[in-house]
Amino acid sequence: MDNTAVASVRVLAPAGMLGAGFPDLTIERGLELGADVISVDGGSTDSGPHYLGSSQPKTTRAAVARDLRVLLKAAARADIPLIVGSCGTSGTDNGVDWVAGIVADLLAEEGLDLRVARIYSEQDAGRLKERLAAGHIRPLPPMGELRPETLDDCTHIVGMMGHEPIVAALEAGAQVVLAGRATDTAVAAAYPLMKGMPAGPTWHASKIVECGGQCTSNPREGGVLATIDAGGFTIEPLHPEVSCTPISVAAHMLYETVNPFRMREPDGTLDVAEATYTALDDRRVRVEGSRFHVAEQHTVKLEGARITGYQTMSFSAVRDPHILAHIEDWAALLREVLTERVEQTLGLGADSYAFDVRLYGHNAVLGENDPAQGPPREVGVMLLVNAPDQATATAVAKIANPLMLHLPTRDMDHLPSLAFATSPAETERGPAYEFVLHHAVDSITPTDMFRIEIEESAHHG
Structure with missing residues (x-):
């Protein structure tokens, strides 16, 4: 992967979740606008603990395959990476392998030859008990102190990765990255950060695009393109009849956040208190003034x-x-x-x-x-x-x-x-x-809790 510094990075976010569907024309439009990477979230805890506990996907295979077929062909044609986070809904190892199996079948059917990386995020209870005993695991509100036996009771435990393991996979030459449990924002932030874009605009843009078209006037008509540069970022809907406004973009910081001005990531905190939102025209919004404060200790959230x-x-x-x-x-x-x-x-x-x-x-x-x-x-x-x-x-x-x-x-x-x-x-x-489990563990390194496997070729034709 060429890490040469660039002036801007364009992130294509097709939908809020893999398998949710999107109009094909929006992907074509994103490529026409010069997308540098395609990122899409594959999961969530929104639908409750069943999917993590059972390690089963919420989405049907047919819906995931339909979306992936379009995105894989687009990524191959444009020679840009495709990144999927929280595979299989909860990001368990089985979820990653499930999506990887679908990808392998599609690559063979379409005659595509892309290097696929799997990033596993499941955690071993024994190792976590060692970290707990050493004082490196803390509860997040409203949870209380963690007991060792709770770790043993879990059917599955995942760590929520930041951008670093995804960057490591891209730097190793992966063209398709299938990540286990990841922050929604890390999926979109990884490539721009790797290309040298500033952390403030990158993390803020990634937060805005995490749900695809939710920041637009019609979320049902596909996703958005975020163009990130040294001074900020611009959000543009992919459907020609859909708009973004300063209010629709700014409002997404109210979504799934404790504080609408600050949001914690594994390596620090996004701060948008001084961000400004300006309409460039009747469809596009420019955002500037976002900041990112790097934390003294990198942490990973645990879910079990x-x-x-x-x-x-x-x-x-x-x-x-x-x-x-x-x-x-x-x-x-x-x-x-x-x-x-x-x-x-x-x-x-x-x-x-x-x-x-x-x-x-x-x-x-x-x-x-x-x-x-x-x-x-x-x-x-x-x-x-x-x-x-x-x-x-x-x-x-x-x-x-x-x-x-x-x-x-x-x-x-x-x-x-x-x-x-x-x-x-x-x-x-x-x-x-x-x-x-709703606890944070101190990382030894940003990637030490995650395992990366890269296939030389997923093309079996």
Whole structure:
């Protein structure tokens, strides 16, 4: 990889997540505008701990393959790198290998010969316990101090890499980089930083483009191109009928940040308190004044998930106006009667299992903060049961079955008929996971926690 200093770097961000899709014409437009690198995020923790805990992707193979086929052909034609971060949703080793397998098949089908790098980010619990004992792991709010046994409980642990391992892969000659868990920004920042672009504008631009077209007037119409130079950066939508405005660009610093002016990366903190946002025309925005403060200690965030039990779900619908007028009292009665019958039937106390009743259409989303007044028109009642094993969870849900079908309010003199959404009413969801690691570990070097493997050729034709 040629690291000759350049005056600017153009980063093509096609979408907020690999597999989300984008119009083909936006990729062609990005190449016409002189893109130097294509970067796309492949994952997130947004959808909960299941994907990390189970090491399974959220996206379907067909959707990922569709996007990758377009991007690989574009990268090969333009002779520019393609970088994918947090492969397989959670960035586990299996996720990296899953995406790499798709890439290998596509390269063979398209007759492309590109060097592919895999960067693995899964962590060994034993090594982390050594770092913990040495005082090099600290909790991030709102977590408490980490216990060694928590590391052993995790089914998978990943470290969130910064740009450095990606740069190392590019410098080793990789044309396609498939990274495990990485900060969303590192995926876009790696190539510009390697080419000598200043850290402030680079990290800020990378934050703005992390979700593709979310900083535009129509996020559904594809991504953006960020042009980074010594004085700042410019954001331009890839779709000709879409615009960026100073407000739409600046507003993205409100997204997934604790502080809209400061954002921590493994090697320091982005500071946009003095950044200015200027409309160059009706589509493009220029940003200047971004700064980056290098940290004394490079750190890597740890993410880990463990099994909390096994879950069974049941869902019924309430249309009875009398029950709806007293829906919270009815739900309280459901909880009370179910608890009694589980103890009578299964001999289980409340400490042996757990269940949750959620009233969709009433307050399932906002709970007590819901501002709605008056009885709802209809309510979906979702029961989630969690138990140490699947059979117990399903047994509890089956005990709830007649209650969710015919439970009257305390003052009703007849049995109402409610409606189950499915037959059978109970759906076994398998193991349930929870995030238990939200901690930072001091790095020995920016790359020492990550393993890089580069294939000489992925072309099998």
